[in-house]
Amino acid sequence: MTISIRPASLDDISAILEIENKTNQMPWTEAQFISSMEVGHYSVVLQEEDNILGFAIYSPIIPESHLLNIAIHPNHQGRGLGDKLLQKIIFQNKTMGVKVISLEVRVSNLPAIALYEKRGFFKDAIRPNYYSGSPKEDALLMSLKI
Numbered sequence: 001m002t003i004s005i006r007p008a009s010l011d012d013i014s015a016i017l018e019i020e021n022k023t024n025q026m027p028w029t030e031a032q033f034i035s036s037m038e039v040g041h042y043s044v045v046l047q048e049e050d051n052i053l054g055f056a057i058y059s060p061i062i063p064e065s066h067l068l069n070i071a072i073h074p075n076h077q078g079r080g081l082g083d084k085l086l087q088k089i090i091f092q093n094k095t096m097g098v099k100v101i102s103l104e105v106r107v108s109n110l111p112a113i114a115l116y117e118k119r120g121f122f123k124d125a126i127r128p129n130y131y132s133g134s135p136k137e138d139a140l141l142m143s144l145k146i
């Protein structure tokens with residue numbers, strides 16, 4: 001099976017939304033994905049044959065870039081796809097002159113934290129009560145120098 005990673009388009013939003021709704025406790029809405037594309041965030045999808053299995057969104061403001069969202073469909077997690085997608089994003093950012101990629105992640109999200117650490121991200125700080133909901137949850141701020 002061939003895996004490819006390509007820029008996302010508005011046509012991909014329904015597949016992206018399906019993955020988002022299955023993986024994020026506070027999912028972005030369709031309107032948020034559309035506006036993210038319209039304001040110029042970089043969106044990429046990972047697909048196997050014709051099936052979209054993951055996506056990522058980042059916002060480069062060179063020399064920095066912010067990873068806003070990354071997810072793999074639950075049925076396809078643990079296959080190395082998230083790592084493939086993250087490595088691609090790191091490569092793309094490096095190519096465009098980014099020096100630091102930063103992100104926030106829920107302190108309870110151990111799979112994502114392990115993925116980021118595997119690719120060299122450092123834990124920088126905790127932002128208390130960053131995520132709304134009840135209870136609120138702290139964010140771990142992480143960054144990678146590239």
Ligand SMILES: CC(C)(COP(=O)(O)OP(=O)(O)OC[C@H]1O[C@@H](n2cnc3c(N)ncnc32)[C@H](O)[C@@H]1OP(=O)(O)O)[C@@H](O)C(=O)NCCC(=O)NCCS
Binds near residue numbers: 069081106
């Ligand atoms: C985080 C996420 C993108 C990882 O994608 P994935 O395809 O399942 O991960 P991979 O199979 O590529 O694994 C890569 C590394 O991630 C870490 N990892 C992945 N799943 C893990 C788990 N269940 N427990 C611990 N570490 C895990 C490991 O470091 C792994 O490396 P290893 O296989 O050498 O141990 C995926 O779990 C996901 O979509 N989660 C929901 C959305 C989310 O939380 N996004 C991050 C928001 S900040």
